[in-house]
Amino acid sequence: MLGHIARSLGRLQLLQSSLPSIRPVSTMALWPFSSQPRDFSQPNSTWSPEMCKVYDHYNTLCDTDTENKERKRAPWRKLPSYNRSIKYATGGIHLSKMIKAQARLFTRNIKEQGATFEYVVFVNKEEKRCVCVFQAGHLLEGAPGYVHGGAIATMIDTVTGTLAGFLSGPIMTANLNINYRNPMPLGSVVLIHSALDQIERKKQFITCKVTSTDESKLYTEATALFVSISVDHLFGSQN
Numbered sequence: 001m002l003g004h005i006a007r008s009l010g011r012l013q014l015l016q017s018s019l020p021s022i023r024p025v026s027t028m029a030l031w032p033f034s035s036q037p038r039d040f041s042q043p044n045s046t047w048s049p050e051m052c053k054v055y056d057h058y059n060t061l062c063d064t065d066t067e068n069k070e071r072k073r074a075p076w077r078k079l080p081s082y083n084r085s086i087k088y089a090t091g092g093i094h095l096s097k098m099i100k101a102q103a104r105l106f107t108r109n110i111k112e113q114g115a116t117f118e119y120v121v122f123v124n125k126e127e128k129r130c131v132c133v134f135q136a137g138h139l140l141e142g143a144p145g146y147v148h149g150g151a152i153a154t155m156i157d158t159v160t161g162t163l164a165g166f167l168s169g170p171i172m173t174a175n176l177n178i179n180y181r182n183p184m185p186l187g188s189v190v191l192i193h194s195a196l197d198q199i200e201r202k203k204q205f206i207t208c209k210v211t212s213t214d215e216s217k218l219y220t221e222a223t224a225l226f227v228s229i230s231v232d233h234l235f236g237s238q239n
C-alpha cells in the first residue's frame with residue numbers, strides 16, 4: 001500500500017515537472033503548447049448562410065484587438081477548437097504515455113468538412129454560460145433525415161464539458177441526463193445554450209438546452225454533472 005502511494009507520488013512529481021501547470025482554460029493567456037495548431041472552429045465553405053449569420057452575430061459581441069494592439073473587453077469570447085487536447089504539448093516520456101499518437105478528439109476527426117460536427121463555442125465568463133452554434137452534417141443520421149440522438153448527446157457533452165472546463169480546469173463527465181423534445185433535421189443549424197447551475201466542492205452542475213437559431217423551437221434539454229479531476233486520475237484510469 002505504502003509502496004503504491006510512493007510510486008503514485010513519484011509519478012505525479014515527474015508528471016508535474018514535464019507538464020504545464022494545470023489551470024482553468026480561462027486563465028491560459030496563450031495556448032500553452034509548442035506550436036499553433038489548426039483552429040477547427042473557424043468558418044469554412046461548408047457553413048450555411050444561417051451558420052455564418054449566427055457566427056457573425058456572436059463574433060461582434062466578442063473581445064477584439066484594436067488597431068493599437070490593445071484588447072477591447074467584451075462579454076463574450078470565442079473559444080478555439082483543436083483536434084487533440086494535448087497533441088502539441090511538449091514533455092517527456094510520462095506525457096507521451098498519456099498521449100496516444102493516433103488519438104483524435106471525437107468531434108474533430110473527420111477529414112471531409114461539413115460532413116459531421118461543424119461548431120463553434122462562445123463563452124460568457126461573467127454570466128458563467130456559453131452558446132455553441134452547431135451545424136449537423138449528413139453523416140450524423142439517426143432516424144431517416146434526422147440527427148442521431150448519440151450525436152446530439154456528444155455535442156451536449158462537448159459544450160457542457162467545455163463550459164465546466166473553462167470555469168474549473170480539468171473535469172470529467174459523471175452524469176448526463178437528456179430529454180429529446182423534437183427531432184432535429186439533418187443539416188440544421190442550432191444553438192446549444194449551457195449555463196452553470198451550481199458548484200458543490202468538486203462538482204459542477206450544468207444545464208443545457210438546444211434550440212433553433214431564433215430560439216422559437218426547443219429540440220433537446222439536458223443536465224450534466226462534471227467532477228474536477230487531477231492529472232493522476234487520468235493516469236490511474238489507463239493502468
Ligand SMILES: CCCCC/C=C\C/C=C\C/C=C\C/C=C\CCCC(=O)SCCNC(=O)CCNC(=O)[C@H](O)C(C)(C)COP(=O)(O)OP(=O)(O)OC[C@H]1O[C@@H](n2cnc3c(N)ncnc32)[C@H](O)[C@@H]1OP(=O)(O)O
Pocket residue numbers: 085086157158160161162165169170171172173174175201202203225227228229231233
Ligand atoms: C492534461 C490534463 C487534460 C485534462 C482534460 C480535461 C478536459 C478535456 C479538455 C478538452 C476537451 C475538449 C472538449 C470536450 C470537453 C468535455 C467533454 C468530454 C468529457 C468526457 O466525455 S469524460 C468521459 C466520460 N466520463 C468518464 O469516463 C468518467 C468516469 N468516471 C470517473 O472517472 C469518476 O467516477 C469521476 C471522475 C466522475 C468521479 O470520481 P472521483 O474519484 O474524482 O470523485 P468521487 O467519486 O469522490 O466523487 C466526487 C463527488 O461526485 C459525486 N459523483 C461522482 N460520480 C457521480 C455520478 N455519476 N452521479 C452523481 N454524483 C456523482 C460523488 O458522490 C461525490 O459527491 P460529494 O462530494 O457530494 O460526496
